[in-house]
Amino acid sequence: MREFRKMAVILAALALLPGARLPRTGPVPQAKPEAATEAPAVPQPEKKPEEEQVPKPQPAPAQNPETPPAASEVPTPQPKPSEIPAAPAVEKFGPPSPAPEDLTPKPPAEQTLEEQHLTIEPESDADHAECTTELQSLGVVFRETPRIDDNNGCGIDKPIIVSQALPGIALKPEATLRCPTALALARWMKGSVIPAASVALPESGDITTINQASAYICRLRNGADTGKISEHARGNAIDIASFSFKKGEDVAVRSRRDDSTLTGAFQRTVSAAGCLYFTTVLDPESDAAHETHFHLDVIKRKGDFRYCH
Template structure:
């Protein structure tokens, strides 16, 4: 009987212990694993900071035209406008020679007393031009320095009228309508910035040419104008840079859509700005 019981015990499966299971110890690897926290929230994600822009160098050479301001220049000048330069002094001998040149060119003009308005505005020895180059009249109020009048008369005689002879044979320019000559203001009439060459008698804005048949050649953007009238304006404008140091054609910028700006500002090394 005992042998049968022993055989039965050997053939039956091992039963699990009936008491509580012993606690399992975590492995060394599992003990060092950080708990899962999920992806970073959008509001806590780090946003890269933009790189700072390089600072503008002080004392950089001026590359803008005399009577035009770029947005960067306007912003800079709105902080602190430069002091206006003093009224330009005339060299007596050069002035005498200039007035003699005006008479030789047939310019009708009147010498006027000095104009001084403060803030850098004025002309030490102004002339009021009434007609240039073979009786081409200039609209009223054309006060300017002698150098400006000489450049205007020479350009008209040597370049403008000959160009018209090619574009419109038989026609003759009999008058110039100006939009502005001497006026005390800053460039483009701004409230801050550099003083305009108009305020020093160095500039004239031409609005149109009057022809002997009553027609007017109005200054306007003509870069894409393939007519002879357009060709004449471009030829006259390009030739102006032979006599003036600043030439701003109609359409060269927003402030010069309806007129041709010409001035005789003297720059370093004889630099000229023509567009």
């Protein structure tokens, strides 16, 4: 028995020696248990250096809604524009700059005479000569005077000073006008006023004087501070306050709408007839600004439009 064991040990040692061969009849090695078939490894794309260096974003840790945020996480409230204090004003020398609304042009009705930047209208030499020739033929007493320029558009290019509207009919005080205004006055007196007076007031005799309240004067309409320039400021207008007669009393221009006398009829007649000679006629029935006189002017309008009230 011991010999058999020795023999087995010798054979085992021989089997471990290099180049040793096992006997053909030796024990057959058993196969290992079948392992799961492994899929072939798929080659992975090589990562770029940039991608390897960029850290992936980490999900924010869940916060307890009841846990207040840290002081550094609380947003700082921003003030509203209206709550931002204005910068201290820098002291400047000289007049203050105008406010934006002051730079907006005013409408003509709100402009002063200086703001309108008007100019004097030139007159044709030929037209002026023709007009003065006709005045002379009617017997108007006048004299020429140098050009008037009172700035801001006030003035007359070729003014005349009228002392008698017609022969024997004085204009008091004498009036500085443009020739077309004096010519319209003479025609009105000759064609309408004198005939109406001879019919309505024959006992008063002839008209001796026209008492005027205003001729040339530099101002706006109705003497206002703002608005359109008056035709008086251009020599185009004259205001008649009353008529003096050789025998009777003066006939003052006043409201006579309900005056049923011949004097009332005379005033209403000459007021209506004025629109045949002047382009504007305003009488005491027009407004409060004309309750004591006739306003007569020769302003030119489109289509020869006339305003008579």
